[in-house]
Amino acid sequence: MSENTRTDWPYPRPEQPPVPKPGDAAHTVNVWLVPNFSMLTLFCLLEPLRVANRFGRALFAWRLLSADGDPVVASNGVRIEVEGVLAEHALGDLLMVISSYEAEVSVTSAERAVLRHVAAHGGRVGGLDTGPFILARAGLLDQHRVALHWESVPAFRAEFPHIAVSEARFEFAGQRLTGSGGAAGIDMMLQWIEHDYGPALANAVGRQLVHQRVSEEEAWKAGAARTLEDLPRSVVRALAVMETHLDQVLSIPEICRLIGQSQRQLTRLFMAHFGETPKQCYLGMRLDYARRLLADSRCRVTEAALTSGFVHLAHFSRVYQARFGERPSATAERGTV
Template identity: 70%
Template sequence: MKDYAEAWPYPRPDSPPLLSPEQAEQTLDVWLVPKFSMLTLFCMLEPLRVANRFGRNLFAWRLRSMDGKGVVASNGVCIDVNGDLASVPDDAHLMVVSSYEPEAEVTARERAVLRRLAAHGGWLGGLDTAPFILARAGVLEGCRVALHWESVPAFRREFPQLRVSRERFEADATRQTGAGGTAGIDMMLDRIARDYGPALADAVGRQLVHHRHEVSTDDERQVRYAGLPRSVVRSLAVMEANLAQALPIPEICRMVGQSQRQLARLFLAHFGETPKQCYLGMRLDRAQRLLAGSHCRVTEAAMATGFQQLTHFSRAYRARFSETPSQTAARGPS
């Protein structure tokens, strides 16, 4: 395979052209769902733009919306688009980009478009929370699914038949899903490497000042826990593994080999909270994700996060999020 990274000097004299679909070897259609993540969009497109600087007209892209009008991102910025979703051709490569409230404005009409592309063997992808949209359309069967870590509990509950990946992104011949944000860079570098070789992907990564990596959830957790005492890390891991059936703090102390007084001192020093307060917050955060991201009822969310009394759950939830569980659930997917 030709080494495109060295075939032409960098930068290319026209530095680089913004290509039309007729000029490029590949065209990516991107459906922007209202309140999409601007960071995710940019991280996905910039590797493709930079790849064009190495001597070949490789990539073009077209932005789509439901109605062909501009779309407002989660940061309030409106992005113009090139056309509506319905006009996407049958053989398109379509990437869906969403973030907050991914299905709030998606209707049966948009899901029908996704099914049409899938029926014609089209390539489909989704970033951040977009796998919810793809799964609801029934086009992810048999695929490993990667999505934003915060949405994983709700996704598993809503689609137990689908396999959720611990990776930043997953890709096969016709489907590609990812966690969003900077994971979009890794996803596109992987695509460049598959289609044109690792030399070009590495060169693009260097131009973006980005080291190619595929970090698993376990590795991300290690980075997040860096510098914490071992007993604190173990305690957090025990808590994360037991959100559905809350353990007494003395039992957690026994499991990690730390006295309750010493563990409390360490938690206060590092988090400003006692182990009990931290554990409660973790359970409530998961309950919020379930209520906001799925059709989970309030009683189900309470039971799934270890609350035996609904009044206790509602009171603690309101104290943390300044709204009731039912208010969060009302804004969930339609």
Template identity: 70%
Template sequence: MMHDAPQAWPYPRPDSPPLLSPDQAEHTLDVWLVPKFSMLTLFCMLEPLRVANRFGRDLFAWRLRSADGEGVVASNGVRIEVDGPLATVPDDASLMVVSSYEAEAEVTAQDRAVLRRVAAHGGWLGGLDTAPFILARAGVLEGYRVALHWESVPAFRREFPHLRVSHERFESAIDRQTGAGGTTGIDMMLERIERDYGPALADAVGRQLVHDRHQAADGEARQARYARLPRSVLRSLAVMEANLAQAVPIPEICRLVGQSQRQLTRLFTAHFGETPKQCYLGMRLDRAQRLLAGSHCRVTEAALASGFQHPAHFSRAYRARFGESPRETAARGPG
């Protein structure tokens, strides 16, 4: 779906955008709240998505679900109203399960069938805190590394000795993600933002949340590299990555970040050997390549999702960057 150009706010947008509906956002996350879930886990998972929307167009929406469509009481006694029942999630949903105490007490066979339905249709499934128990009992974690709250690891190993339990705070695959809950949700969503839009946007969101990302050595090296970049360059990268599906004109980016186009071009050339326009084009092509290589996305869909309106222009630019046509990349696909 195409979106209008971003509203002319200073960077980042000072407003907290209203909650988006799925037809307004590029990605929608369905969240199944199991009774006695952790409120902290829920908030840590949603806040990075909300903040990401401040840096560009409307990127993320979410819908809260419960088994019966009624409100759910968290472990702290606060009742949260939801948007609908679990059974109504789309077949190809991105569905995150959030649970904590007594995770299985009210989970039914019908609930587990929903998880299997989403998995069978190629949807994305995640689980936080004790939710990996629910996913494992539904049979949708076979072949995946599993991360969950450290207190639950011994019991999980006993019940599922054939599954690989990770010592990491979270584990991610292209269609599964599990984690320990609590503040881990921030890092999980920042990784998702980085995967879909790039590291500059993810790091910008982390800074807005006053959150130090937990990264491996290569991530630490990247952070050190970013630390040396001028603030206007970092802001420009974040705006670009937040607007890959509909390119923002370079003069508008300059206005958003408070830098003249001549000065921004000089800075980009000095640090990257490319102009802002060239760098932006590369980001959009890289996104198209990730979509074609990592999913069953069609060439036309990848082009539109990366801001290309003309197939011939997209194919020429793609071949110049990757040495092959988009169709050749798509033909290899994810298997």
């Protein structure tokens, strides 16, 4: 018996799943693609909806939008055609903003006004990956818990200290949806499907996507277990100390004292696992932190330098350019356009 003729399958599964047009489905999702968006995030958002249509009739339609109606180039260089202009097709069951690198480069006050218009008319608005920055700058995330990509959390907290940042992969409550991007979009859409059509359909879609739904606690424990298995405990502890002292830099001997490990042994372990000394790794963590601040927020170069533990601006600029191939001011300019 072929899989398509199984009698125990809870939902029909036609050979050609319906791809309804907006207006012909129970729900329409408008997706605003911001230049350099993540293709993976887009696919993970749409595929659960497509599969849900395959099992449960024409439930979901979607429409890809850009600010001007022109095609949008993703972060992997692929050019994606869109079906409309944001300002003309924003209203619907959900307007989802998908962005990734340099989210603010092409976003204007006019687009932020469109987001506010949708929210003012009771529309559900969401953002994935760095999309929450765009929503927050439009004033739409006050009083909401926000989930976003972990790399962007420091910059988001620096720019929006009054907004609570969630440790979850996504937050789906009320009229605001936010998430970290990538596979988190699958779980977000499965929750929507479960909320409106029940767990049987959501689980069937998850099985078809070969996606195992796990709780956030289970995912965190699995990740922590893999980390402990892959790295010696002293290395994990040293990294944790470094991570919590990015602004007030500790010396390597002080870190060794705190974790109870000799500097010689710690250096040997870092070289074996990372190919870098503890000092080099610590410097890289601070520079990566500074880059996230400059790229994802409106942080000034001097502020980013001090926040990542650099006292001398000239030294910061020199090591920053050596690591990233551009001056910190160039990164900051892209983040504030």
